[in-house]
Amino acid sequence: MxxxxxxxxxxxxxxxxxxxxxxxxxxxxxxxxxxxxxxxxxxxxxxxxxxxxxxxxxWPSKQAMTVALVSGAAVAATSTGDTGSLRGDVTQLLHEFTAALRHPMTARIMPDLLAEATRNEGFAAALLATIGNPRRENAGRIIRRAIERGELPADTDVELGLDFMVSPLYWRLVVTNFPTEDDYLERLVTKIVSALAA
CATH class of the missing domain: 1.10.10.60 (Homeodomain-like)
Structure with a gap:
C-alpha cells in the first residue's frame, strides 16, 4: 500500500x-x-x-489549474507579519516582494500571464479575485495597523496608500527591469513611509 x-x-x-x-x-x-x-x-x-x-x-480546466496554483504561490509569498512599526512592516513587505519578483520562475511566468490577462477577460478577473485582491488586502493590514498605532492619521487614504506601497518596485523590477543599488529598498521605504504620512 x-x-x-x-x-x-x-x-x-x-x-x-x-x-x-x-x-x-x-x-x-x-x-x-x-x-x-x-x-x-x-x-x-x-x-x-x-x-x-x-x-x-x-482541476476542471487549464485555466482553473493555472489560477489555483499561481494564486496559491503568489499570495503565500507575501506575509503581513507585525514588526511593530510601519517602517518595519513596509521593509519586510518590499523585501519579500523583491525576492518573489526576482525568482527566475516568476520572471519567466509573470509577463506571459499578464499578457494573457489582457486578451482574456475571464482569466484577468480570476487573477484579480485570487491574487490581486488578497494581496492588496494583506498589504492593507500594514496601513491599518499603523493607523491603530498612531503612526498614520486616522483619515489616511488606504487605497491610495496601497498603490504607493508596491507599484514603484513592480515598475522598477518588472516593467523597466532596471538594476537596483544596495540601498535602493531602504530609500524606497523612506519615500513610501513619508508619502503615507503626508
Missing amino acids: NSSTTRRVSGGPVLQDDVTEAITDSFFEELAAVGYGKLSIEAVAKRAGTGKAAVYRR
Missing part, C-alpha cells in the same frame, strides 16, 4: 498529496517553458509522470 499522504475532495476521490505536488511542480516548469497559450494538461501530466485524469480530478 502506498504510504503517501492522501486527502479526499468533498464528495470525490481520494487525492494523493505526492501526486499533487508532482503535478504542481510540473505545471510551473511547463508554464515557464512554453507559456500559457501552449500549456496543455496532457503535457503537465506527462512531465509529472501521471495521467490526464489525475490532473482533471484536481
Whole structure:
C-alpha cells in the first residue's frame, strides 16, 4: 500500500498529496517553458509522470489549474507579519516582494500571464479575485495597523496608500527591469513611509 499522504475532495476521490505536488511542480516548469497559450494538461501530466485524469480530478480546466496554483504561490509569498512599526512592516513587505519578483520562475511566468490577462477577460478577473485582491488586502493590514498605532492619521487614504506601497518596485523590477543599488529598498521605504504620512 502506498504510504503517501492522501486527502479526499468533498464528495470525490481520494487525492494523493505526492501526486499533487508532482503535478504542481510540473505545471510551473511547463508554464515557464512554453507559456500559457501552449500549456496543455496532457503535457503537465506527462512531465509529472501521471495521467490526464489525475490532473482533471484536481482541476476542471487549464485555466482553473493555472489560477489555483499561481494564486496559491503568489499570495503565500507575501506575509503581513507585525514588526511593530510601519517602517518595519513596509521593509519586510518590499523585501519579500523583491525576492518573489526576482525568482527566475516568476520572471519567466509573470509577463506571459499578464499578457494573457489582457486578451482574456475571464482569466484577468480570476487573477484579480485570487491574487490581486488578497494581496492588496494583506498589504492593507500594514496601513491599518499603523493607523491603530498612531503612526498614520486616522483619515489616511488606504487605497491610495496601497498603490504607493508596491507599484514603484513592480515598475522598477518588472516593467523597466532596471538594476537596483544596495540601498535602493531602504530609500524606497523612506519615500513610501513619508508619502503615507503626508
